[in-house]
Amino acid sequence: MISIREVAETNAMIERENLDVRTITMGISLLDCVSPDLQELKERIRCKIYESAKDLVRTGEEISRDYGIPIVNKRISVTPIALVGGAACRTSEDFVELALMLDDVAGEVGVNFLGGFSALVSKGMTHSDELLIRAIPEALARTERVCASVNVGSTRTGINMDAVRLMGTIVKEAALQTADRDSIGATKLVVFCNAPDDNPFMAGAFHGVTEADRILNIGVSGPGVVKTALESVRGADFETLCECVKKTAFKVTRVGQLVAKEASERLGVPFGIVDLSLAPTPAIGDSVADILCEMGLESAGAPGTTAALALLNDQVKKGGIMASSYVGGLSGAFIPVSEDQGMIDAVRRGSLTIEKLEAMTCVCSVGLDMIAVPGDVKDTTIAGIIADEMAIGMINQKTTAVRIIPVIGKTVGEEASFGGLLGYAPIMPVSRFSCDEFVNRSGRIPAPVHSFKN
Amino acid sequence: MERAIITVVGKDTVGIIAGVCTYLAKHHINILDISQTIVQGYFNMMMIVDVSSTDIPFGELTEELSRVGSEEIGVQIKCQKEEIFDLMHRI
Numbered sequence: 162m163i164s165i166r167e168v169a170e171t172n173a174m175i176e177r178e179n180l181d182v183r184t185i186t187m188g189i190s191l192l193d194c195v196s197p198d199l200q201e202l203k204e205r206i207r208c209k210i211y212e213s214a215k216d217l218v219r220t221g222e223e224i225s226r227d228y229g230i231p232i233v234n235k236r237i238s239v240t241p242i243a244l245v246g247g248a249a250c251r252t253s254e255d256f257v258e259l260a261l262m263l264d265d266v267a268g269e270v271g272v273n274f275l276g277g278f279s280a281l282v283s284k285g286m287t288h289s290d291e292l293l294i295r296a297i298p299e300a301l302a303r304t305e306r307v308c309a310s311v312n313v314g315s316t317r318t319g320i321n322m323d324a325v326r327l328m329g330t331i332v333k334e335a336a337l338q339t340a341d342r343d344s345i346g347a348t349k350l351v352v353f354c355n356a357p358d359d360n361p362f363m364a365g366a367f368h369g370v371t372e373a374d375r376i377l378n379i380g381v382s383g384p385g386v387v388k389t390a391l392e393s394v395r396g397a398d399f400e401t402l403c404e405c406v407k408k409t410a411f412k413v414t415r416v417g418q419l420v421a422k423e424a425s426e427r428l429g430v431p432f433g434i435v436d437l438s439l440a441p442t443p444a445i446g447d448s449v450a451d452i453l454c455e456m457g458l459e460s461a462g463a464p465g466t467t468a469a470l471a472l473l474n475d476q477v478k479k480g481g482i483m484a485s486s487y488v489g490g491l492s493g494a495f496i497p498v499s500e501d502q503g504m505i506d507a508v509r510r511g512s513l514t515i516e517k518l519e520a521m522t523c524v525c526s527v528g529l530d531m532i533a534v535p536g537d538v539k540d541t542t543i544a545g546i547i548a549d550e551m552a553i554g555m556i557n558q559k560t561t562a563v564r565i566i567p568v569i570g571k572t573v574g575e576e577a578s579f580g581g582l583l584g585y586a587p588i589m590p591v592s593r594f595s596c597d598e599f600v601n602r603s604g605r606i607p608a609p610v611h612s613f614k615n
Numbered sequence: 616m617e618r619a620i621i622t623v624v625g626k627d628t629v630g631i632i633a634g635v636c637t638y639l640a641k642h643h644i645n646i647l648d649i650s651q652t653i654v655q656g657y658f659n660m661m662m663i664v665d666v667s668s669t670d671i672p673f674g675e676l677t678e679e680l681s682r683v684g685s686e687e688i689g690v691q692i693k694c695q696k697e698e699i700f701d702l703m704h705r706i
Contacts, residue, residue: 163697165650165661167704168620172693226674229695415702483706 171412175230178385179447180413182420183440184234185221186276186361187430188368188376189213191240199249203262206245210237210266210275213375213430218271220427224420232420234582237267238366238378239277247289253296260300260307267306276366278309281356284318284605294324297331301346302338308364314354314551316558319608325551326600328352329544333567336536340569343577347566348499348531352547354554354561359434360490365562376433377425378490381417382440383409385447387473391455402456403476410437410480418485436490437481438526439473441501443584449473449494450503461504462513470494471524491560493526499579499586500531508587515546515589523553528562533577533586536569543567545596548606556609617667618647618697621680625690627658634688635662638680642669658690663697 174180194205218235225232239245242259250256260278267275278300280290297309311328314320332352336344351365358369361378368376390409394401417435425432441449450461456469474493482488496518498504507513515532522528528550534543547563554561568577571588578585623635632649639646644664651660666673677694684692 162648162663163620163700163704165652165659168622168661168700169659171700171703172622223674226677227696228699229677229693230699412703416699419698419702 172229174383174386174412178383178389179442179444180383180386180416181231181233182379182417183382184236184361184380185217185232185420185424186236186238186366186378186380187214187217188238188359188372188378188433190368190372190374191245192370195245195248197248199255199258202246202249203259206259207262207266210239211270214270214272216428220424224423224427228419230416230420234273236272236361236363236366237270237275238361238368239263239275240368240370241279241281242277243280243287243290243293244370246293247287250289250292253292253299256293256296257299257303260296260304264304264307273306274308274363275306276308276310276363277368278307279311279367281312282321282324283312283315284321286321286324294327294331297350298334298338298346301335301349308349308366310351310353310356310365310367312353312356313547314555316355316555316612317608320354320548320551320555320606322548322600322605323603325548326541326544328547329540329542329600332543332565333540336567336569343571343579344536344566344568345579345583348564348579348583350564352563354551355559357490357560361436362438362440362491364564372433373431375430377421377428377430378433378436379417379421379424380436380438380440380490381413382438383413384439384441384449384452386413387439388446388448388452388455391452399472403472406473406476407480410477411484413437414481414484432487434487434489435481435485437477437485437488437492438490439477439494441495441497442582443500443502445502448501448503449496450501450507454503460510460512461507462517466517467520467524470496470521474525491526495527495530496521496525497531497564499533499577499584500582505584505586508589515591519549519553522550522561523557527560528554530562530564531566531583531586532564533566533568533588534591535572535588536567537572538567538591541595541597541600542591544600546591548600552606555606558611616665619664619666619673619694620697620700621662621664621692621694623658623660623684623690623692625658625684625688627653627656628689631658631688631690632660634683635680635692638683639664642671642676644669
């Protein structure tokens with residue numbers, strides 16, 4: 162039987178160490194909504210999303226109450242809209258209209274984000290892909306809940322540099338169109354390499370075309386729990402350190418698995434995957450950077466940071482895969498700067514730079530995430546940063562992403578504030594050297610030699 | 616059997632267990648196990664209960680217990696389904 166000590170440990174994780182289920186994300190396929198008529202398409206999508214997700218928020222709250230575990234976000238991901246809207250949307254304005262409708266229906270069912278205003282263009286762009294991409298800045302400026310993502314490369318296809326160059330411009334434009342709100346538009350736009358089909362985390366979630374009609378994916382969290390557990394093994398050897406992370410990741414993931422199973426049963430929607438990511442929030446004590454410091458670094462970004470993060474990422478996966486048979490999504494440690502108080506402090510004290518963050522993305526689960534840069538950074542420089550990150554993903558056969566915010570009207574030394582879970586970030590300096598001639602070449606970077614596995 | 620874990624945390628005083636048990640009896644909830652400790656004057660109790668024959672929905676039970684704790688006894692009471700603890704601490 163469960164002991165008082167075990168009960169106390171679980172409740173301490175929840176009450177004091179910010180253990181929570183970060184998100185229940187319902188993936189909804191919109192492929193059966195396709196119509197050549199825009200009004201018809203909008204109506205079909207609205208009905209499908211509403212019927213599928215109308216009980217999502219209430220069910221999440223009930224599960225939360227029954228087990229005493231906070232479920233912070235309830236969200237929806239949909240089939241990439243470039244695929245769904247291709248037949249009906251003749252202009253970028255048509256795609257914006259779809260985004261406005263998605264925002265409405267997301268509000269109606271009570272979710273805080275809806276992901277999937279997306280295009281998959283890792284090898285080439287169709288006409289509708291390009292129309293959607295060009296619609297992104299206005300769509301993000303005029304909606305609250307819609308999130309956009311574009312997959313511009315993969316290990317199997319190489320990197321579509323035409324799309325990378327275009328995304329440099331689109332990121333900047335998304336920032337410009339929301340210049341009055343610290344360029345918040347760019348916080349809802351992710352550029353991917355090797356984007357997973359079942360990621361429940363925003364802003365990069367979409368419902369892949371290989372997925373079922375509807376599916377529930379769960380994202381767990383708990384950097385604070387890992388940090389607290391590591392306090393008990395200060396000075397111990399690496400084996401002890403790894404054991405400690407693994408055991409904690411196991412416990413955290415089991416909670417995600419439980420919530421996934423319950424939500425799936427109660428909503429009558431199949432369970433997809435648990436994404437066992439350490440996702441920080443701006444709350445004190447909910448930081449991945451603090452875990453790195455607890456391992457023995459003076460500040461995130463110090464020499465040793467990449468090794469510490471590699472260890473953390475791997476042990477989280479090893480503990481988690483024992484706890485759930487279906488682990489997927491991104492799974493690992495997230496290092497968004499604006500959403501992690503420890504990272505923000507590290508940038509402020511000068512220990513963490515974009516270049517170090519880029520190195521860290523080689524060993525963690527995502528990429529350059531929530532990084533604020535000066536608003537006058539050139540489009541081509543943003544494209545160059547994206548290209549570097551995509552190359553890391555392509556060569557290392559992993560997901561990488563860029564969510565970078567050129568904060569219009571601000572420069573190094575100032576801070577941008579995005580509010581809520583998106584947090585706030587000091588503006589980081591970017592290399593002033595040009596990559597214009599490189600990114601202005603047209604075409605693709607070919608797939609690497611180790612992609613030829615057939 | 617449908618089991619839940621009730622935890623009570625607060626300043627030690629007369630009648631904590633009595634207060635909780637009276638409420639549980641009223642709603643046909645059987646107590647399977649009780650353990651308690653007092654750490655630095657703070658009362659810490661855990662009960663394993665069977666809620667399968669109770670007359671109220673589980674959500675209402677958790678809210679009511681929390682209210683009884685804060686308004687009538689002056690302690691914090693939580694009631695959670697057992698699986699969260701089982702899954703976390705047992706393979």
